[in-house]
Amino acid sequence: MSSPKEYEWLPGAMYPSELEWLKLNIVNSKIDLLIECGRQDGASSRWFHENLPEHLEIFSIDLDDRPGILENSIRNLKDTRVQAVTGNIFEEVPRIIAENPSKRICVVEDAVKGWAGLGLLLAAANFENVIIIAEHNLHTGHRSRGFFQRISQKNIFLEFSDNADIRELHKRLVLENPAIAKNSNRDIEESSLGLINFDCEPRASVLKQARAQGKKFGLWAPQKIGRHWDAKNYQFYKKIFILEKYLRFLKKAR
Numbered sequence: 001m002s003s004p005k006e007y008e009w010l011p012g013a014m015y016p017s018e019l020e021w022l023k024l025n026i027v028n029s030k031i032d033l034l035i036e037c038g039r040q041d042g043a044s045s046r047w048f049h050e051n052l053p054e055h056l057e058i059f060s061i062d063l064d065d066r067p068g069i070l071e072n073s074i075r076n077l078k079d080t081r082v083q084a085v086t087g088n089i090f091e092e093v094p095r096i097i098a099e100n101p102s103k104r105i106c107v108v109e110d111a112v113k114g115w116a117g118l119g120l121l122l123a124a125a126n127f128e129n130v131i132i133i134a135e136h137n138l139h140t141g142h143r144s145r146g147f148f149q150r151i152s153q154k155n156i157f158l159e160f161s162d163n164a165d166i167r168e169l170h171k172r173l174v175l176e177n178p179a180i181a182k183n184s185n186r187d188i189e190e191s192s193l194g195l196i197n198f199d200c201e202p203r204a205s206v207l208k209q210a211r212a213q214g215k216k217f218g219l220w221a222p223q224k225i226g227r228h229w230d231a232k233n234y235q236f237y238k239k240i241f242i243l244e245k246y247l248r249f250l251k252k253a254r
């Protein structure tokens with residue numbers, strides 16, 4: 001495995017070894033289009049541009065609803081091939097997939113956490129040309145981490161990989177890095193980028209397991225999201241966000 005380029009790691013961001021784990025899968029599975037959900041200022045998007053094979057197209061989506069975010073992204077991603085998309089992932093992800101039916105696609109989720117993020121990824125997995133789905137922030141102790149592990153048959157975190165090089169890299173880049181050890185907001189022994197690669201994993205079985213446990217997702221069940229996408233109702237998430245806010249308000253008021 002070649003030595004990775006320097007990466008300015010920000011607390012909370014994907015570990016450099018997690019990015020290498022993703023790259024290993026992307027290269028092995030000959031992915032030619034990457035969709036990143038959650039770009040913020042474009043730090044990880046820039047890493048993808050600098051480190052992934054040149055032929056690979058990169059889309060990176062963000063709401064860009066805070067002052068400066070889009071401007072910072074434009075500055076940081078100048079001279080890269082990253083296409084910065086402004087919009088909601090629940091609308092933009094199915095659009096980009098549908099517009100690229102012949103591409104082998106990887107969707108990386110770093111925007112919405114928990115069940116909503118997993119629901120989006122598993123709905124995307126219904127498209128046969130989505131080969132890899134990956135979710136950041138599956139921290140130790142979170143219910144969605146255990147769920148992601150249960151629906152797949154392979155070990156989906158880098159520390160359990162058969163590839164000794166990637167485990168060694170995690171040790172070198174994360175466990176022995178004083179800045180990460182000091183500033184990380186999560187366990188450094190266990191990574192939190194979970195990845196399902198349908199080249200190595202039976203898609204039907206993953207989707208069946210997810211469907212069987214659809215109740216856990218509440219309003220974000222992958223089959224519900226998929227139905228909205230099939231009906232070309234791309235704005236459904238707006239109602240869900242409002243409904244969730246209302247339910248939270250009712251809970252507090254009690």
Ligand SMILES: C[S@@+](CC[C@H](N)C(=O)[O-])C[C@H]1O[C@@H](n2cnc3c(N)ncnc32)[C@H](O)[C@@H]1O
Pocket residue numbers: 013014037038039040041042043044045061062063064065087088089090110111112
């Ligand atoms: C953790 S940051 C992404 C960090 C970036 N991937 C990195 O490592 O440099 C999460 C971003 O997701 C965006 N976001 C949250 N919900 C979103 C949604 N529904 N659609 C699009 N973007 C969303 C936020 O605006 C925020 O900038």
